[in-house]
Amino acid sequence: MKSFKLIVGAIGLTIFLFALFFVLEFVKISRLKNEISQKKDRIEEARHAEKRIEKLQKDIDELEEASSYVDEMIPHDEQGILNMLEKITLLGTNNRFKGIEFNYADKQPVQGFVQESSQARAVAVRMKFEGEFVKIVSFLRDLMNLTTVISVDRVAIERGESILPRQQATITLTTYLY
Numbered sequence: 001m002k003s004f005k006l007i008v009g010a011i012g013l014t015i016f017l018f019a020l021f022f023v024l025e026f027v028k029i030s031r032l033k034n035e036i037s038q039k040k041d042r043i044e045e046a047r048h049a050e051k052r053i054e055k056l057q058k059d060i061d062e063l064e065e066a067s068s069y070v071d072e073m074i075p076h077d078e079q080g081i082l083n084m085l086e087k088i089t090l091l092g093t094n095n096r097f098k099g100i101e102f103n104y105a106d107k108q109p110v111q112g113f114v115q116e117s118s119q120a121r122a123v124a125v126r127m128k129f130e131g132e133f134v135k136i137v138s139f140l141r142d143l144m145n146l147t148t149v150i151s152v153d154r155v156a157i158e159r160g161e162s163i164l165p166r167q168q169a170t171i172t173l174t175t176y177l178y
Contacts, residue, residue, distance in 0.1 A: 072147050074120075074178045081123060084148045084175060088127065091142045095135040098166065101128045124153075125173040130166040133157070140171075150175050 075081055085102055092100045104125040131139070136157065143150065154172040 069147070073149050074176050075148065076178060080148075081125075081175065081177070084146070084150075085125070087146060087148070088143065091139055091146075092127075092129055092131075095131055095139045095142075097129040097131040097135070097139070099128070099130050102126070120176055120178045122174050122176055125175060127171045127173065128169070130163050130168055132166055136167070136169050143173075148175060 071080075075084060081104065085104075089100055089102075102125060104123055140152065140155070143152065151174045152171060153174055154170075156170040158168045158170075160168050
């Protein structure tokens with residue numbers, strides 16, 4: 001009987017140890033499943049964040065494109081004015097104008113259509129050149145198609161006997177710095 005108790009005790013101890021290890025492994029597996037679930041949730045959040053980042057980058061690209069278009073329309077500095085004058089000179093050269101000259105100066109700060117805190121100011125540009133009347137009209141049409149905001153304030157055309165068939169033209173423009 002002693003050996004029977006010993007065998008039953010050994011079997012009981014084995015079952016107890018097996019149950020203990022089983023419970024410990026079950027707890028470990030449950031914890032690992034929980035970690036896996038949390039990591040899957042984090043991966044899903046990262047995927048959603050990535051999609052939001054892609055959308056935000058697309059929005060940023062669109063805003064930068066719009067900003068560059070506005071920058072082209074209204075220059076920020078003297079270089080923007082010089083770039084505009086370069087485009088106007090190219091238009092004049094394409095229309096075979098002779099003796100193209102520019103003078104420009106700041107006007108008063110712009111008031112009324114912009115906020116008080118803005119730094120917008122008008123810049124007066126005077127352009128003198130010689131060209132044929134038909135080419136002058138074509139030039140004015142091309143001038144209105146430039147992306148830079150320009151107002152033609154005054155056009156003066158004088159006929160000079162020494163330069164016929166060309167005519168002396170003076171055009172006063174206003175553009176804006178912002």
